[in-house]
Amino acid sequence: MESMWLKYTLLVEQATEDLFVAEVLGSPYTLGWVEPQIEILTTENGYDYAENTEGPVVAYLFEPMQDSEEEHVSRLRAYISRWDGQVSLKEIEQVAEENESWKEEFREVQIGEWWVAPTWTDPQLLKDAKHVLWIDPGAAFGTGYHGTTQDILLLLQEMDVTGKTVFDIGAGSGILSLFSALNGAKYPIWAIDINPQSEYQVKVNTANNHLPEEAVQVVIGDASEQEVAARLPAQADLILVNIGGDENVSILPLIRERIAADGQVILSGIVDWNREAVLSAFEAAGFQAEAERHSEEWVTILLKNTAVNHSVTTV
Structure with a gap:
């Protein structure tokens, strides 16, 4: 049976960020990452990004699901209340345990007579393909989707x-x-x-x-x-x-x-x-x-x- 986790999206005021991160690392919750809120801008050269330096940052916490979602959320709200409104819950999502599930995001795509596909693609999906370009995603830009x-x-x-x-x-x-x-x-x-x-x-x-x-x-x-x-x-x-x-x-x-x-x-x-x-x-x-x-x-x-x-x- 697939293990499910709860993914919590929190808004954390910047003045509280360091304290929040330090305490969460010693808590029952798993800290995924913290990121600034980003605004997408249209420029003469296309697109750019601007960081909101005044608003709260976004933090992602994860917790294995063992009870009902309502029980987990109730405990989380009680946990973040110690920050007196400096930390708030924005969104809750049930997600499958990661392992290699990230690979699902990278699928084969046909471009003309060629297919671009990651190496873990099921061979049956490409059995009729004339030409295949095998591209595994990595830290460099370029998956063939754009x-x-x-x-x-x-x-x-x-x-x-x-x-x-x-x-x-x-x-x-x-x-x-x-x-x-x-x-x-x-x-x-x-x-x-x-x-x-x-x-x-x-x-x-x-x-x-x-x-x-x-x-x-x-x-x-x-x-x-x-x-x-x-x-x-x-x-x-x-x-x-x-x-x-x-x-x-x-x-x-x-x-x-x-x-x-x-x-x-x-x-x-x-x-x-x-x-x-x-x-x-x-x-x-x-x-x-x-x-x-x-x-x-x-x-x-x-x-x-x-x-x-x-x-x-x-x-």
Whole structure:
């Protein structure tokens, strides 16, 4: 029989947070985590987040369910009364004991003729799949669920990447790099990300897809910085950029410098309201839009280099 727990969402005034955490750690309750309340903001570049520095923080407590929910809640209310209204109960939820239940959140997803799936997927669910890209979630961004990733994969399926040198800027877990490697791009694909966790996750997923270690070369850092750019090849046939509108523009000097004649760029992480600014910057630099995809407010654009490179840096 599946074990059930009660998950309590509490609001804790910031002045009481330290005392509350210290005492709860020695109580019968299990402290999950404490987090500030976050407000999602719409900005010119898409979305941002702001922390509410004045309001209460949110704390999550867990308790194995042994009696009725009403009895548990009554005891919890009595327990938190010691803080004289500085701690309040916001929400109660019955949840299954974790173990590996978190894996249920990561399921196989079909994107064109390809499936992106974690390695624990039931083989029967994919028995009719033509192509599978095995991606296990980790600390690096990229599970294949976001519209920007899916739209890039759909565009890539319409292209021939055989023998091409590929830069994947904002590589995350390596989905786009590994797709390119599996479809004949030149080894290594250059996966660039500012998150140090990307290197480990790309290696895991490279092995998951039975590719050799040399298939993908991870470069950690900001590609707009010279010391990072110096670690990349002098020229790329295809550059994938899935970060954000302003970031796409900030990386334009590197793209302009390294893109091959007739090379292609796929930009994503753009939103409807900064599409024109991003596209105008790239058109002014000699790129021409060839295709475009939309997922809700997110925009993905395929562009072709129509200008002669200003310069080529030798590595």
